[in-house]
């Protein structure tokens with residue numbers, strides 16, 4: 001008999017989500033791309049590559065067989081955004097299943113949001129997006145948080161998914177705004193890099209707060225142009241995750257930005273990591289998409305310049321501050 005739920009991707013977030021779903025002995029199948037992780041999870045109850053130091057629930061069963069994971073009626077897709085399309089293409093037919101998208105990013109080249117990638121790759125599946133302020137290590141140790149669970153299938157789909165996802169310390173809130181939930185998670189990663197730069201340059205807490213606020217204005221402008229609802233962007237998957245990710249070195253995106261502000265190059269920082277910093281991939285794609293929609297996103301443009309090594313961080317900040325004065329609200 002197949003498990004009630006499968007998690008595809010055993011990085012930090014997929015492993016933490018498996019831990020949430022596996023409460024009360026529920027069997028969860030966790031697909032790991034790395035063969036050594038299958039043994040480590042099944043035999044040692046550990047994920048030493050991506051979530052070290054956490055003992056995993058006994059009802060999590062790792063597999064290296066994607067087809068086996070795909071037999072579950074509910075499948076959480078937790079690969080990095082740039083690998084979602086290839087992962088879906090490798091799945092057997094998942095028509096009629098619930099696919100819960102958990103990656104936060106926009107696909108390079110095609111400029112597709114994760115929902116578009118999944119709709120194209122798995123046309124008959126019922127899509128949902130799970131997104132919010134969720135550092136994997138905190139979630140895996142049972143610290144409380146709340147997320148947006150946006151369901152393309154409306155309340156009927158929510159009734160299927162919410163009881164699976166919700167736990168004593170993991171509280172989903174219903175939405176039907178798939179695009180809004182996706183955009184918050186993708187854009188906040190780029191803005192977190194910018195916040196890290198501000199802190200790497202030691203520009204002060206006022207500057208960080210100002211940047212979060214002006215960054216949110218960019219997220220809102222872009223989101224509205226893409227068809228998102230303002231209240232979704234102001235919720236857990238938008239502002240909530242932005243505040244989290246812009247405030248802590250536990251964020252891979254923020255810590256990348258901090259290193260840039262301290263004078264390191266993006267290439268050097270990323271080459272030393274095995275974990276993903278989605279904002280580095282999303283930034284140029286987001287800048288292209290915003291340009292195509294006629295949406296001004298100066299902070300995002302500044303992050304693109306910094307990631308490319310196009311100018312020193314202090315110069316990029318000076319450029320941002322010297323832009324023409326304008327009204328706080330508006331495009």
Ligand SMILES: NC(=O)c1ccc[n+]([C@@H]2O[C@H](COP(=O)([O-])OP(=O)(O)OC[C@H]3O[C@@H](n4cnc5c(N)ncnc54)[C@H](O)[C@@H]3O)[C@@H](O)[C@H]2O)c1
Pocket residue numbers: 009010011012013014015032033034050078079080081083087102103104105134135136137274275276277278
């Ligand atoms: N870590 C978190 O706290 C957290 C929280 C919420 C959302 N997310 C999102 O979840 C997604 C996954 O991030 P993560 O933190 O679990 O990853 P991670 O940085 O912990 O691990 C990297 C992951 O990338 C996978 N990978 C590498 N190359 C691949 C390929 N060619 N095909 C498929 N998979 C490949 C690895 O197997 C591994 O699962 C990202 O979009 C991230 O933004 C992460």
Ligand SMILES: O=P(O)(O)OC[C@H](O)CO
Pocket residue numbers: 104132133134135136189192241244245250251252253254276277278
């Ligand atoms: O470590 P980050 O920057 O990828 O952030 C992780 C999560 O998205 C926080 O919600």
